[in-house]
Amino acid sequence: MTRAGVGDDDGVDDGALRPATETRTIxxxxxxxxxxxxxxxxxxxxxxxxxxxxxxxxxxxxxxxxxxxxxxxxxxxxxxxxxxxxxxxxxxxxxxxxxxxxxxxxxxxxxxxxxxxxxxxxxxxxxxxxxxxxxxxxxxxxxxxxxxxxxDVDVPRPRTPALVAVADALARDPADRRTVQEWAAGCAVSTRTFTRAFQQETGRGFAAWRRDLRIRAAMQRLAAGEPPGAVARATGFSAQASFTTAFRETTGTTPAAFARAAARWTQAPERAS
The missing domain is CATH 2.60.120.10 (Jelly Rolls)
Structure with missing residues (x-):
């Protein structure tokens, strides 16, 4: 098997994962x-x-x-x-x-x-x-x-630098509880301007976008074996009941059912290493 390290000396920026040059499947x-x-x-x-x-x-x-x-x-x-x-x-x-x-x-x-x-x-x-x-x-x-x-849950990324900064901050911490008014103030625009721009650039309102982002983060934690109650708190939902409702509306299944399905994926034979 051929392995490449991280940041090989091939003209690529250090820190970028790169394949070895002598084979294209590694x-x-x-x-x-x-x-x-x-x-x-x-x-x-x-x-x-x-x-x-x-x-x-x-x-x-x-x-x-x-x-x-x-x-x-x-x-x-x-x-x-x-x-x-x-x-x-x-x-x-x-x-x-x-x-x-x-x-x-x-x-x-x-x-x-x-x-x-x-x-x-x-x-x-x-x-x-x-x-x-x-x-x-x-x-x-x-x-x-x-x-x-x-x-997978579709979470589009906005284009305007100020909105990109908001989206990236929430992606790092989906449980961030700042209100839309606070995010708008941080961008130095009115709430109306902020929500209109977010809708135009992502195709959905800010509240719906943040809910989908939280559901996507929750799927990741559920697949890792974390209990639904802890996942709800870690991803910013105020109660497990509201988390379950939002999860079912977005994915068509409950957090517990998703966790059971995810357990079957992780029990599949480990990929070659």
Whole structure:
């Protein structure tokens, strides 16, 4: 197996995760005891990243993504992204060479990969594969990947720098209880101007956007095995009942049912490392 470190000396900014140059399909285990953030960067190949344990988040110019344990995030080639691994996170990355146009994977997406994908990855990590074998396996591996609505909630990212700062602050701390009036004052605009701009840039009102952000963060914590009551408090809901209602309205299932499903993902055979 070929592994690359962090910030290889290849002209890329230090701290950006990069694949080795001699192969385009690799797996890199990275343990983040103290937590770490890799600034915005991009890759020439498609990237698949997942947290073996702990919490992992990815930010692109278009959206915030919280990746639950047992799920993966697909980042198409050329997409700029920032990666944040919280303390204790163990993540892995795999890069796949550019494939034919795949409508389902044109944008950054959260996935639940089937066990067969893990076996294909093990096959790809065999150094003796000739180029033709590797190409066939890569095409098959990508064909197994499909976005999963069961683990993803759309949280668009605004474009105006002041609103981006608000969105990024809430992504770091979904439980932040500042009111819309306080956020607007921090941006030095009226509440009406703030809410109108947020609606125009994200396609939804500020309250709805923040609820979806909290639900996405809650999915990540539930998948990590945290109890629903603790998850409700950690993500800013005033009571477990309101959390359950919001979660069901957004995802179509309850926090407890989601946690049971997530337990099945995390019990799947571990990906090649």
């Amino acid at each position: 797996a890199i285990p990275v343990d983040q005891v103290d937590g770490e953030c890799w600034p915005a960067h991009s890759h020439d190949d498609h990237e698949l990243m997942w947290a073996v344990s702990g919490r992992l988040s990815v930010t692109t110019p278009e959206a915030h993504f919280a990746v639950p344990p047992g799920a993966s995030i697909w980042i198409p080639a050329g997409v700029e992204h920032e990666v944040r691994a919280e303390a204790g996170c163990r993540l892995q990355c795999t890069w796949l060479a550019r494939q034919a146009d795949l409508p389902e994977l044109r944008t950054t997406s959260v996935l639940v990969t089937p066990p067969l994908f893990d076996r294909v990855m093990e096959h790809l990590l065999v150094a003796a594969l000739d180029p033709a074998e590797r190409r066939r396996a890569e095409v098959f591996a990508v064909d197994l990947l499909r976005p999963s609505r069961t683990v």
